[in-house]
Amino acid sequence: MATAPPLPQSLPEKRQPVLNTVDRVTELCFGLFMALTFVGAVKAVGAGDDAGRKLFFTALGCNLAWGLADAVMFIVRNLADRGQRLTLASAVKRDANRASAVQTLRDALPASLEPLVDDAELELIRARLAARTTLPPRARFIREDFVGALGVFLLVVVATFPVALPFLLIGDRTAALVISRVLTLLMLFVAGFALGRYTGGGALKTGFVMTLLGIALTVAIILLGG
Template identity: 60%
Template sequence: MGFTGLMDQQDIGAREPILDTVDRVSELCFGLFMALTFVGAVSAATAGEGAGRKMFYTALGCNLAWGLADAVMFLVRTLTNRGRRLTLALNIKHEQDAATGVRALRKALPAWITPLIADTELEPIRARIATIPDWPGRPRFLRDDVVGAVGIFVIVVLSTFPVALPFLLFADVSTALIVSRALTIAMLFGSGMALGYHAGFGGWRAGLAMAALGVVLTMAIIALGG
């Protein structure tokens, strides 16, 4: 729920997972696509002795940089969203007119759930928010936020290795490219299955769709010279 994350600052209520299935799989796929793209680009620009090592370190450097950027943006998003929820709670607390507070609460609801909840059901929530005496004055980071940011960084960096490691293991760059792309598509298939099961509409179908996306991307990279 939206207010759970806000009330986490006061250790009230149960916490949501730091990174859910969608977060983890999305970051993994992001890292795979980034590494695959850079490996393809570097393979078109390098040749000869040491080309595989260059591709490995280029892909790793790319994902180190993007993993750091993504982790920082995760912290920015987290603090921004927490600030919005805190602002809403403080506005409701200081609003004297109950109907205005309910309208503000309704506006904050996701669009899909708004028609399912009546104002009479929102009023007890508004009243509870208004009676909490010690809302924090400003949003702040929690330990779990840092853990989540580190998790994102680690996932993006680790996703480099299935794509780039074959270039250290195989002397022939063409063979390494084939192995790299096969491993990437296999991991994308597994990622798609995880998303499919999480969404409740069949893992195999989602896995095949994600693998197909990987094939299309690989073909695009090859067409561009990768």
């Protein structure tokens, strides 16, 4: 007598990262570009044994401040997005007219997705919202907001070190400047490579484009006297 096949076990829910690859790469590049602009002002740093130290801590202080500001804005942006989604859900739930509620959902779709979703699928979403007994009264902060904000802050601050650390470790400012710019371009290439692979836009191509962006910024800084 044949035995029944075992029931398939449900797979554990995959945990989504708080910061996706785009978030991580853009924040890292933001920190690199901020540090690069300060390193470009190396000629403005007075001569002396502590010139490299001043430059390093100036760049670090800048990225600490901008990292904090960016982290706060990350939390604000998440809360605003969550509030917008809650407002949409509440409006659909309250609307007794099915056609009107479906149209509200359709209006909220991104333009690229709107042609791919038909009214029957939107009606299923409307029905689920209508069946909900309650919705949260307001958008609230969640743990992931603060974890993500910490990640944003650290990415911006960490980007300071490969750009500005050579000035702290190497006495020859010309050599330190060359090493700093080479490290910056290498990091930009790696960041672009990761972004291109994640988005399907071509890892090598995106890496070179990001590197060219860094070169263009470096040339602009030099032309401006940096």
